[in-house]
Amino acid sequence: MTIKKTREQQKQETRQNIINAAFDCLDAEKSLSSLSLREIARVAGIAPTSFYRHFKDVNDLGLTLVDEAGLMLRQLMRSARSRITVDSNAIDTSVDTLMEFITENKNIFRVLLREHTGTSAEFRSAVQREIQYFIKELSDYIMHRQQISQHLADLQSEAMVRIVFSAGAHALDTSACQQRLIAEKVKYQLMFVQLGVKQFKLKPE
Amino acid sequence: MTIKKTREQQKQETRQNIINAAFDCLDAEKSLSSLSLREIARVAGIAPTSFYRHFKDVNDLGLTLVDEAGLMLRQLMRSARSRITVDSNAIDTSVDTLMEFITENKNIFRVLLREHTGTSAEFRSAVQREIQYFIKELSDYIMHRQQISQHLADLQSEAMVRIVFSAGAHALDTSACQQRLIAEKVKYQLMFVQLGVKQFKLKPE
DNA sequence: AATTTCAGCGTACAAGTGTAAGCTTAATGT
DNA sequence: ACATTAAGCTTACACTTGTACGCTGAAATT
Numbered sequence: 001m002t003i004k005k006t007r008e009q010q011k012q013e014t015r016q017n018i019i020n021a022a023f024d025c026l027d028a029e030k031s032l033s034s035l036s037l038r039e040i041a042r043v044a045g046i047a048p049t050s051f052y053r054h055f056k057d058v059n060d061l062g063l064t065l066v067d068e069a070g071l072m073l074r075q076l077m078r079s080a081r082s083r084i085t086v087d088s089n090a091i092d093t094s095v096d097t098l099m100e101f102i103t104e105n106k107n108i109f110r111v112l113l114r115e116h117t118g119t120s121a122e123f124r125s126a127v128q129r130e131i132q133y134f135i136k137e138l139s140d141y142i143m144h145r146q147q148i149s150q151h152l153a154d155l156q157s158e159a160m161v162r163i164v165f166s167a168g169a170h171a172l173d174t175s176a177c178q179q180r181l182i183a184e185k186v187k188y189q190l191m192f193v194q195l196g197v198k199q200f201k202l203k204p205e
Numbered sequence: 206m207t208i209k210k211t212r213e214q215q216k217q218e219t220r221q222n223i224i225n226a227a228f229d230c231l232d233a234e235k236s237l238s239s240l241s242l243r244e245i246a247r248v249a250g251i252a253p254t255s256f257y258r259h260f261k262d263v264n265d266l267g268l269t270l271v272d273e274a275g276l277m278l279r280q281l282m283r284s285a286r287s288r289i290t291v292d293s294n295a296i297d298t299s300v301d302t303l304m305e306f307i308t309e310n311k312n313i314f315r316v317l318l319r320e321h322t323g324t325s326a327e328f329r330s331a332v333q334r335e336i337q338y339f340i341k342e343l344s345d346y347i348m349h350r351q352q353i354s355q356h357l358a359d360l361q362s363e364a365m366v367r368i369v370f371s372a373g374a375h376a377l378d379t380s381a382c383q384q385r386l387i388a389e390k391v392k393y394q395l396m397f398v399q400l401g402v403k404q405f406k407l408k409p410e
Numbered sequence: 411a412a413t414t415t416c417a418g419c420g421t422a423c424a425a426g427t428g429t430a431a432g433c434t435t436a437a438t439g440t
Numbered sequence: 441a442c443a444t445t446a447a448g449c450t451t452a453c454a455c456t457t458g459t460a461c462g463c464t465g466a467a468a469t470t
Contacts, residue, residue: 212468241456241457242459243456243457243458253459254458254460263458
């Protein structure tokens with residue numbers, strides 16, 4: 001027996017189908033701007049014009065995707081931090097968690113990376129905003145854990161996120177074994193930043 | 206009196222026109238993959254089909270652009286380093302030089318940033334290669350100047366380049382006064398990395 | 411002077427795009 | 441029970457795209 005669906009349920013389902021279809025389309029060779037409405041519709045299994053019942057245009061959909069991707073990433077890192085104990089290494093755990101996410105959700109991470117430097121100013125600032133949230137959450141954590149000023153924590157957090165995201169971009173295009181190497185390098189690099197800030201705190205200049 | 210041109214000269218001139226037209230087209234809202242052959246031809250002042258007399262396709266042209274952009278960047282940094290004296294700060298001079306280049310040649314820097322995470326694997330690895338050259342040259346400089354192992358110099362150089370390029374991406378979308386702020390932050394962040402490596406060298410672990 | 415080469419052009423076509431207009435049909439409101 | 445609403449469909453149109461084909465005219469070669 002099939003379950004009776006309300007109209008609203010059905011609509012939300014289709015909407016989600018479109019979003020999933022878009023993420024599926026956004027592989028290594030497709031960006032949001034090169035993604036066509038008709039292509040998404042085809043994968044989602046609807047007529048091209050039906051797309052408009054859910055989104056104003058592809059831009060509108062794109063912003064939704066960026067928001068979702070950013071949200072997932074932040075939730076991931078929050079759960080990673082909650083797993084960090086007093087004696088486990090915060091850097092190692094965070095890097096490993098993020099790297100795992102990247103390799104298992106390539107397309108989602110790709111959206112953020114691509115649109116960060118993409119051709120739409122709206123997308124760029126949307127991603128920028130997500131990254132700022134990301135940096136802010138890390139900064140708060142660092143400030144509390146390392147007992148340093150907010151200013152220093154912000155600088156440290158930003159540097160770290162930049163290194164990690166850039167490394168993530170590199171990891172997307174390499175083999176699993178290369179990825180482990182990249183992760184190890186990143187851990188050292190983050191440690192340098194942390195050490196440097198600590199040192200700077202002790203004797204500025 | 207008009208100067209008589211040989212056929213070869215004329216051809217090279219048109220070729221350069223195409224390259225310049227492409228750089229002109231590659232503004233904030235156009236990437237190599239969203240750039241159409243017809244559009245380039247229009248700006249270059251030639252018929253669409255004439256394009257094929259110079260490049261196999263837009264991909265072919267794109268690789269040329271990436272090479273040129275990377276070359277310009279490396280030459281710039283080399284000349285910057287030659288200007289660094291014993292008492293001038295290497296980080297400050299380098300960051301200022303690069304930031305100046307970025308703001309004055311936005312489109313050229315954009316090509317590298319965009320295609321680094323773009324939709325073409327060929328472009329991505331071409332940019333990756335240019336960045337590796339960039340990192341290598343900086344690494345050699347650091348190794349010689351700071352008297353550290355090649356391994357440490359490589360890690361430091363990579364971290365620095367990642368921070369700088371990521372900051373450059375941010376700078377592309379902001380006002381001149383914001384850009385100065387970004388430059389100042391980057392200088393601190395690079396200093397942290399340098400300090401951290403120095404510290405690590407003294408007492409590993 | 412005669413011949414070959416080739417950069418650049420115009421035309422043409424198939425394929426893909428966004429989206430406007432209007433229809434169908436089943437869930438919802440009364 | 442009937443009227444309304446709205447998700448999804450089909451058709452249609454005006455564009456843009458890459459590129460195949462063949463021509464022209466001037467430079468280069470012989």
